[in-house]
Amino acid sequence: MSAVHRLTLGDVLAEHRRGRPAGAAVVDGDVRLTYPELDDRVARLAGALAAGGVRPGARVLWLGQNSFRVLELLLACGRVGAVFCPANWRQTADEIAYVLTDLAPAVVVWEESEAVEKARGQAAPDARWIRSGEEYEAFLASGETSPPETAADAGADDDAPVLALYTAAFDGRPNAALLSHSALIAHSMSLLHMRQMEDGFTFLACGPLFHVGTMMFTLATFQIGGRLVFTPAYEPHEVCRLIEAERCTQAFLFGPMIDGLVQANADGRYDLGSLRFVSHSPEWDAMITVDDSPWCASKMGGYGQTEVGGMLTFLGLGMGGAGFAGRPSPLVHVRLLDADGNEVPPGEVGEICARGHSLFSGYWNRPELNAAKAAGGWHHTGDLGRREADGTLTFVGPKLRMIKSANENIYPAEVERALKTHPAVADAAVIGVPDERFGQSPKAVVVLRDGAEATVEQIIEHVRGEIASYKKPREVVFTAEIPKRGYTPDYDALDAEHGGGAYPGD
Template sequence: MSVHRLTLGDVLGEHRRGRPLGTAAVDGDVRLTYPELDARVDRLAAALAADGVGAGDRVLWLGRNSFRVLELLLAAGRLGAIFCPANWRQTADELAHVLDDLTPSVVVWEESEAVEKARGQVSLDARWVRSGEEYEAYLPGSATAPSIEVSPDAPVLALYTAAFDGRPNAALLSHSALIAHSMSLLHVRQMEDGFAFLACGPLFHVGTMMFTLATFQIGGKLVFTPAYEPAEVCRLIEAERCTQAFLFGPMIDGLVEANSGGAHDLSSLRFVSHSPAWDAMITVDDSPWCASGMGGYGQTEVGGMLTFLGLGMGGAGQAGRPSPLVHVRILDPAGEEVAPGEVGEICARGQSVFSGYWNRPELNEAKAADGWHHTGDLGRREPDGTLTFIGPRLRMIKSANENIYPAEVERALKTHPAVADAAVIGVPDERFGQSPKAVVVLADGASATAEEIIEHVRGEIASYKKPREVEFAAAIPKRGHTPDYDALDEAHGGGAYPGT
């Protein structure tokens, strides 16, 4: 066993010894100290091992936010297995794809119509455990995890992302990558002893997960709530004296409205400035993370953030500088570094970079060409050394805090019997930054209304991805075999893409 080993399980074991009275997790009536969390993780790991879960096997969570997400991640980690919290808002078809693609050995799930339908669509030899009483009964009364030496480089977390070809891929992040990213985030956010994070954003999203893990890394308190609900979020911030929460513009506006009468004391929240009303409710934080507006460039494949604006405030580049544990190059298609001021692909390597996608050997080979992770995004190194994010090499729409890939929405549109061809662009949206708009060509002799098409897409993929507008056209302009998105933008009002 290497003296340099450090896994998530090791971090939990150290907190059990060093923080015997510290609160690890709060979820409704559940309150766990670090020793209590460690004991439950051991029991859960023993139960998973009894079901045959071992190194490289997958454990899937299908449900909303819960302290059980943290338990499952840590228990899988102690076995060398991989844990995946899937997007519970997906349709049955999308969830069936996850089940078929990931082939988990154990699925822990919350009851929903979509999950029930997805379960019936696949042939999967897995143990299904319903969250709640059945989950609690699944844990043995007293047990310890099998004694297994787990490599820090072993993948432990899978997050589905990157649906550029119409189907998402599961990015695999190792113990070492997650710990490295947490240490960088701890530095820029200036997280200190007593830090408490409210996980009110989705835990299948790297933005919530990265703060969850950074708080765990420092031995802070994690507060879980099933989903964002403004009044409940205000109550929890006050009751648990939360330092940070997963929030962005529209969510913050919802909290201001919910707490307009000042019913809850939100002053423990050290957060970014947003509006006079918001700033009066909280403590405006002066850490580099908050003072810079929580800016930078990142993606799931690098654990969250690759660069931080907080490390380059006042610089020319709006993405700041890289995390201290990675290095970045801007490369041309031949793999050569371009000069400052020139645009190329953002490529990286270092401690927090992912281990590749699950079951995607050809994609992994392309992504890791020449020993660099090719992000698929364009950027520019400014003369002062800071970085600017230009935009995806493949078109992406950013609506609120969600990435929407045109190929995925187009695939759903084309399953409508009346649609002969379709393309999706992003149009400026005053509230959400962008919203998806479909340009549709109907089949000869077919008819459909915009409302019918939107409702059809809602049934095929998650509702937030559906187009908010549909325009009908005689043809989709093409550049080779793909839509000419520049021409579509010009003709149909596209714009406001990330980085512009």
């Protein structure tokens, strides 16, 4: 690609240096940096990383709470062509050790915790460990800087991965999704359009920066040259104080967090009027400015995952439509494909597949998984959806496996979703069992809510009323709990216990 067409995160920062010479970039406790000051620190940090042997493709790991250093490490890694990963520091020592072994970082920047200390003794013996704080500042100061033009150009390829975020362990182990400069910029452009970000936008990063939800808003705010306010973690009174003191426009918040802020501000001591956010409750709405952007008016609805940079579809592009996931971002294509890679017609369930500018570059060190995920030139999300007659999309659930009954494809996730709408059902999983007539038939394993009752016939009839009749379970068994693998049912264990088998391809 010609340099004329390139745009990296470093280029964005270099432009803000010139266009916003007095503009506030970050606020973190006593730290307040303008964009030129942030650029100076990033350039020096990049020099220190390069001098320390961090080369293009190397990984740099952050193990700590939220900090402005997360942003400057990401930007510095981008300048030397390295990949930055903020990982979940709240994991157990064994889980952190797994990340250290899997990622094999050249540098680990860490904050003290018992789990991190223990994991350090188990893995990553060759990494350089730098404690956040004085040691980090000394390391940064040791770097040789260079003029902004050459610093922004060093090692920069906008299609190269720059950010790694570990995904939820749906299959039993997490995978690090790699996102490039261009993917992050593309997603930021879509999000800031949907959120209708304007000059002066201020985002409070009070959610974890290892989560794509916080990171995507952090980068969209950076993209537009807004101000980023960092706090180590969510604490209701401190969040209220920061919203008032820094006149924050947006924060990473959802239901229980909002309820905590309402309680913390019950006496009205904090002025939260600068916050333009989603309507939630009469008490909350009276404290803030209810925002009417497509993002907030749709209650932040849509479908997304880490691998697509955050959001793939926005309900704000399909409000009033039949599908509660809305329509795709303007910078992606979405298709719903069957097991053979053919697009299914409207009304039918298929795997959500996508391609476009905001999609990830694959997983770190997972060649076989990457090949499967990119089959046919589409990213296979592993999730099921349905395109409604009006063109909007509905998210159904994880794909995981498919049941073949006669010539019909039945996805357990769709049936499970229907089962869980029954008021007596606390949890459910669906497996396929051999059937002499149909090849396979669906069987539901159901956990009832405490004190609730339901018969097999009632469960089956409920599902018949929710989805096509051929998808309803032909058998239902009740159990005390559903075995899990990661966050999803352990279907192998369920098959072994309840007679599952005869899946397509077996």
